[in-house]
Amino acid sequence: MKQTLATIDDVLHAFKTPPGNEGRKLILQAYEFANAAHNGQVRASGMPYIHHCLSTARILAKIGMDARTVAAGLMHDVPEDTPETLATIAKKFGPDIAQMIEGITKLGKIKLRGTKEEYKLENWRRMFLAMGSDIRTVIIKLADRLHNMQTLEHLPQEKQQRIANETMEIYVPIANRLGIGEIRSELTDLCFLYLHPDAYHSTKNISETQIKEKEIYVKKAIEEIKKELKSEGIIFVDVHGRAKGIHSLHQKLLKHDMDINRVYDLVAVRVIVNDIAACYETLGIVHKKFHPMIGRIKDYISLPKPNGYQSIHTTVFGPDGRVLEIQIRTQKMHDEAEFGIAAHWLYESRKHKSWKDYFLPKKNEVSKKEVEWVMQLQEWQKELGNNPEEFIEGLKVDFLKNHIFAFTPMGDIIELPEGASIVDFAYAIHTDIGNSATGARLNGKMVSLDSTVHNGQIIEIITDKNRKSPNADWLTFVKTSMAKGAIRRSIKRARKAQEE
Ligand code: MN
Numbered sequence: 001m002k003q004t005l006a007t008i009d010d011v012l013h014a015f016k017t018p019p020g021n022e023g024r025k026l027i028l029q030a031y032e033f034a035n036a037a038h039n040g041q042v043r044a045s046g047m048p049y050i051h052h053c054l055s056t057a058r059i060l061a062k063i064g065m066d067a068r069t070v071a072a073g074l075m076h077d078v079p080e081d082t083p084e085t086l087a088t089i090a091k092k093f094g095p096d097i098a099q100m101i102e103g104i105t106k107l108g109k110i111k112l113r114g115t116k117e118e119y120k121l122e123n124w125r126r127m128f129l130a131m132g133s134d135i136r137t138v139i140i141k142l143a144d145r146l147h148n149m150q151t152l153e154h155l156p157q158e159k160q161q162r163i164a165n166e167t168m169e170i171y172v173p174i175a176n177r178l179g180i181g182e183i184r185s186e187l188t189d190l191c192f193l194y195l196h197p198d199a200y201h202s203t204k205n206i207s208e209t210q211i212k213e214k215e216i217y218v219k220k221a222i223e224e225i226k227k228e229l230k231s232e233g234i235i236f237v238d239v240h241g242r243a244k245g246i247h248s249l250h251q252k253l254l255k256h257d258m259d260i261n262r263v264y265d266l267v268a269v270r271v272i273v274n275d276i277a278a279c280y281e282t283l284g285i286v287h288k289k290f291h292p293m294i295g296r297i298k299d300y301i302s303l304p305k306p307n308g309y310q311s312i313h314t315t316v317f318g319p320d321g322r323v324l325e326i327q328i329r330t331q332k333m334h335d336e337a338e339f340g341i342a343a344h345w346l347y348e349s350r351k352h353k354s355w356k357d358y359f360l361p362k363k364n365e366v367s368k369k370e371v372e373w374v375m376q377l378q379e380w381q382k383e384l385g386n387n388p389e390e391f392i393e394g395l396k397v398d399f400l401k402n403h404i405f406a407f408t409p410m411g412d413i414i415e416l417p418e419g420a421s422i423v424d425f426a427y428a429i430h431t432d433i434g435n436s437a438t439g440a441r442l443n444g445k446m447v448s449l450d451s452t453v454h455n456g457q458i459i460e461i462i463t464d465k466n467r468k469s470p471n472a473d474w475l476t477f478v479k480t481s482m483a484k485g486a487i488r489r490s491i492k493r494a495r496k497a498q499e500e
Contacts, residue, residue: 062182064335270329297315404454420480470490
């Protein structure tokens with residue numbers, strides 16, 4: 001791995017705020033404090049320890065986090081690894097930054113006790129607790145882990161395997177759920193390198209050869225698309241080429257019998273425009289210029305991918321009749337795809353105390369979904385507090401499985417984990433609808449309550465007003481903690497009512 005010494009200027013450059021900004025002053029102060037505290041320490045790579053702190057902070061600045069989070073990133077290892085204490089940080093930098101660092105320190109202190117499974121469970125539990133109290137802690141932890149993965153070659157092989165495994169099982173799904181594509185894909189490729197080095201290197205070879213071969217062609221396509229958009233009066237923010245990650249290319253190759261000619265999106269052209277209307281106009285212009293391949297237009301703007309991803313993808317016969325994938329999206333969709341939940345810090349005021357103060361007043365914004373699941377998380381934590389295993393199992397299904405979107409007949413979008421049933425759908429609309437559900441109509445046909453919901457379906461729940469409590473058998477097939485909790489509560493209440 002290439003290792004260049006990160007400097008505070010790199011961090012400030014990534015932070016992208018003009019000189020004189022308060023945030024920059026805070027970052028500089030945090031740097032001076034961390035630098036003095038870690039003075040003389042070196043990492044396994046032989047690099048000064050502060051290099052790790054600066055690299056973590058640079059990742060945070062790059063994905064658009066606020067000054068306090070970047071400052072906390074600079075000082076994240078101070079209480080754990082230096083003589084300076086958390087109390088000093090609180091005094092110098094205030095309770096908000098100190099609390100974030102405390103959260104990271106707590107996450108780090110997992111002792112290897114018991115079986116591997118117990119260890120994993122404990123790891124999960126702490127991650128979720130941290131997420132519930134301050135999501136920024138988990139984002140710092142992701143940045144910290146990314147830099148540790150980037151410098152993994154300096155550790156003994158046995159440790160490399162353990163850390164890469166843990167990253168794949170815990171950090172990659174969390175980055176995915178938080179929508180931080182930038183961190184997720186780099187972490188995934190690094191895990192792939194350490195866990196399956198042979199497959200990694202052979203895929204990388206294929207990728208490099210192909211990209212080199214396509215370079216001139218993609219440039220030509222970009223120029224032609226730009227020219228066409230200009231002549232049609234479409235204002236674009238950017239048109240650029242992007243190469244697929246190594247791990248995701250490998251997955252695609254496996255799906256297509258290792259035939260690289262059947263992978264159309266190894267290199268794609270991405271068009272970034274100002275608004276949704278311009279996305280569809282661009283699609284029309286592209287199709288007028290280049291003949292589209294039938295069945296390859298994917299409109300993830302009107303039907304987002306399970307992780308919330310939005311874009312229009314189309315595969316066309318580009319210049320010289322060669323197959324080319326084109327992706328069209330707005331700048332906001334682009335930032336959300338790369339930075340996920342962190343993009344909200346980018347788009348909103350940078351002055352907030354905690355994620356709650358920051359999110360809660362704006363209930364109807366895009367961030368609503370993320371806020372809701374963090375809040376649900378805390379609720380269920382209380383509810384299932386005395387059964388940690390069930391708590392974690394439920395969370396894995398609710399938060400980390402890929403999600404699907406189904407619709408009510410009124411067009412409301414209901415988000416569910418993959419494999420969810422009609423009953424889960426009903427409870428996601430409203431507890432009363434769940435309790436009184438007797439069946440459902442799907443494309444005009446009746447389906448049973450235990451049927452699986454699929455992405456994009458329009459489902460009408462049929463209810464019976466006289467029915468007030470659910471069937472206990474539903475517990476055998478429902479997937480979400482929300483439905484499970486509601487069914488149990490309703491049954492309990494119905495029994496109580498009968499006894500009285
Ligand atoms: Mn660290």
